[in-house]
Every structure is written in C-alpha cells, then in structure tokens.
Amino acid sequence: MSRTIPTRRWWLPAALAAAVCGSLLGITPGQEGAHAAAPAAADAPEGFASTEGGTTGGAAGETVTVTTFEELDRYATASEPYVIRVAAAIEADPFGHEIRVASDKTIVGVGTEGEIVGGGFFLNEVSNVIIRNLTIRDTRMSDDDPGDDGYDYDGIQMDGADHVWIDHNRIERMNDGLIDSREDTTNLTVSWNILSEGNKSFGIGWTDNVTARITIHHNWVRDTNSRNPSIDNVGMAHLYNNHLQDTGSGNWSRGSSNTVIENSYFENVEDPYYKDADASLVESGSIVVDSDGRQETGGTAFDPGAHYSYTLDPAGDVPALLQGGAGPQAGIGT
Incomplete structure (x- = not known):
C-alpha cells in the first residue's frame, strides 16, 4: 500500500464557495447556460x-491509496x-459485501482505475461522506431472482445518513438497488452518475417522515x-438535467x-413523471421523446434556488453532456 503525505488545504463552506465561483463566472441561481462540451468536474x-x-x-484527514x-x-x-x-x-470478499463506511470519509477512484466488483457500500447513521469516480458493479446472481428480492446486494445503501455526495460513479448490474436512500437520509446530492443495467435503479424512502x-x-x-x-x-426533492x-x-x-x-x-x-394523490410534483423545461404513459403534475412545491445556487443546462443539451461527462473521469482522483 502506498501513502501520500497530506497537504494543507484551505476550505470554504461549500455554499460560500459555490456563490464565489458563481459570481466569478457570472452565474446566478437557476440560470441556464449551454456548454460546448462536458464541464470539468466540480470539487464540491x-x-x-x-x-x-x-x-x-x-x-480533514490523511490521504491513502488502496489496491486491495x-x-x-x-x-x-x-473512526478517523x-x-x-x-x-x-x-x-x-465475501461476494455481495457492503463495506460499512464510517463518517468523514472520501472514497474516490483514481482516474478510471477504481472499481468495486461484486460488492458495494453501506452508510448507516453516518455523516459527511463522499463517494466519487468509482465503477461499482456485478452482484447480479445467475439463479432465478427476477425481482431482486433474494439477495440484498446494493451498490450504495444509506440508512439515516446525513451530508452525502455521490458523484461521477458508474453503478451497474447489481442484484438489488443500484442506490437506496432510506430512513430519512438527508442533505444528499447524487450527481453525474451512470446508473444502468439494473432492475431497481434508485429507491428513496422507507419512512413515514417527510x-x-x-x-x-x-x-x-x-x-x-x-x-x-421512486x-x-x-x-x-430537486431533480434537474437528468437523462432517463x-x-x-x-x-x-x-x-x-x-x-x-x-x-x-x-x-x-414508460410514465416519464407522475405522482401519488397526496404528493406534489412541479415540472418545467423537460423534453419527452418516444415515451408513453403518465406525465402528471400537481400541487405546490418549493423553490430550490432559495436553498442553494445551481445552474440549469438546456434539456436538449443533456444527452450529449452526460455521454461525455457522466461516470468516472480520468481527471478525478489523480
């Protein structure tokens, strides 16, 4: 195993850093901007x-490099x-094992080298965790389990977690959920990932709280x-610039x-966006092609820009942006 000597870094709170960068680039909350190519991955x-x-x-801790x-x-x-x-x-090892990630961890793939094969991660009542730039794959079982109910082999499962960033990963062919956000997991951002070739992609809930x-x-x-x-x-729940x-x-x-x-x-x-009777769903600016079923909105929602700054890309640019910019990137973690 190799180690690197940690270097001192100066950190701004993420919201302040985003505001400063937005000011320098002339970006305001909710502003739309076309990109000629996939943007560089953000550091926050x-x-x-x-x-x-x-x-x-x-x-805040040491940087280590792992290969086993x-x-x-x-x-x-x-604990550190x-x-x-x-x-x-x-x-x-064993197959299907979900590593119990503790608080205050960054797990990041080095370029496109980092993969977790036959297992995943479990964040149980922890906070301040980043999982980036990894391929997490292949817990799908060969026996007959069409509903993925026989084996609880998730890519990333979170129960009661707080402040989690899941970014630029490829998660595929898992035997249960690719991502499960459960039991009031909050302050969660899931960005620039490829979720593919699975039965259950991304489940959120398992709670009566709202x-x-x-x-x-x-x-x-x-x-x-x-x-x-789901x-x-x-x-x-704020969803933007996703490609289904x-x-x-x-x-x-x-x-x-x-x-x-x-x-x-x-x-x-099938059914691009839809809601239960007691739920709210507000949609704007999306493009729907070659799709059937429900496109339902209703109720009142919230203003995401009142909580953080963000930049909207035009919906028509999203497929090309994600083809080049989603999933593990050579420039992250190096």
Whole structure:
C-alpha cells in the first residue's frame, strides 16, 4: 500500500464557495447556460449536500491509496477521517459485501482505475461522506431472482445518513438497488452518475417522515426497470438535467413528497413523471421523446434556488453532456 503525505488545504463552506465561483463566472441561481462540451468536474457538491456547512468527506484527514479489499475496508470503517484513493479493480470478499463506511470519509477512484466488483457500500447513521469516480458493479446472481428480492446486494445503501455526495460513479448490474436512500437520509446530492443495467435503479424512502432534502442532477439512468427514482415521503426533492433512457418507469413522486423536476430528458420511458394523490410534483423545461404513459403534475412545491445556487443546462443539451461527462473521469482522483 502506498501513502501520500497530506497537504494543507484551505476550505470554504461549500455554499460560500459555490456563490464565489458563481459570481466569478457570472452565474446566478437557476440560470441556464449551454456548454460546448462536458464541464470539468466540480470539487464540491451542488445541491442539498452543499448546505448547512457542506460535505467535505475525509478532507480533514490523511490521504491513502488502496489496491486491495482489506485495505479499503480498513480505512473506510476507521473512526478517523480519510481520503481513500482506489487505484485498482477490487473484488469484494465475501461476494455481495457492503463495506460499512464510517463518517468523514472520501472514497474516490483514481482516474478510471477504481472499481468495486461484486460488492458495494453501506452508510448507516453516518455523516459527511463522499463517494466519487468509482465503477461499482456485478452482484447480479445467475439463479432465478427476477425481482431482486433474494439477495440484498446494493451498490450504495444509506440508512439515516446525513451530508452525502455521490458523484461521477458508474453503478451497474447489481442484484438489488443500484442506490437506496432510506430512513430519512438527508442533505444528499447524487450527481453525474451512470446508473444502468439494473432492475431497481434508485429507491428513496422507507419512512413515514417527510423531512429528507435530496438533489439529483446530471445523472444518466438507462436500461433499468423500476425506481428511476421512486421518491417516497421526501420533504424536498430537486431533480434537474437528468437523462432517463430506455427505462420501465420514470420519476415517481410518492407518498407526501414535494418534487421539483427541471430540464430533464426522457427518452423511451414508460410514465416519464407522475405522482401519488397526496404528493406534489412541479415540472418545467423537460423534453419527452418516444415515451408513453403518465406525465402528471400537481400541487405546490418549493423553490430550490432559495436553498442553494445551481445552474440549469438546456434539456436538449443533456444527452450529449452526460455521454461525455457522466461516470468516472480520468481527471478525478489523480
């Protein structure tokens, strides 16, 4: 295992940093701007993970580089903060194991080298965690389990977590959820990921409370069946600039959720966006092509720009942006 000597960094709260960068670039909350190419990956989250002090992961601790499952598990479960660079394709042992990530951790793939094969991560009642630039794949079982009910092998599962940023990952072919955000997990941003080739893509809820605050932006969800995402009892769910392609369902606002969808692109999607009777769903600026079924809005929602600064890309630009910019990137973690 190799180590790097930690260097001193100066950190601004994420919300302040976003405001300063936006000012320098002439960006205002909710402003639309076309990009000729996929933008460079941000160093801090946009969305609810940037609020209430922000999400810095293991920035206060040592940086280590791991190439084995034992090393990854040791540092990810430690009580101290760490930035953990994953520099190899690491096979989970035992198969299907979800590493119990502790608070104050950054787990980041080195360029496109970092993979978790046959396992995933579990964030249980922890806070301040960043998972970036990884490929998490292949817990799908060969036996007959069409509903993915026989094996609870998630890509990333969160129960009661707070301040989490899931960014630029590729999560595919898992035997349960690609991402599950459960039991009031809040101040969560899920951005620039590719979620593909799964039955259950992204489930949110498992609670009677309506308190969670979640931002989901610039994700490419393709070749999945259900939960794209399924948003149950979320106090504020902000979805923008996502591309759903060849999916068996769309964005579902369930229970008493309050959902805002902006400038997304729905392509060959069954029921692109829809709501339960007691839920709110407000949509604007999206494009729907080659899709059938429900496109439902109703109720009143919230103003995301009152909580954080963000930039909307035109919906028509989203597929090209995500083809180049979603998933693991060579320039992250190096």
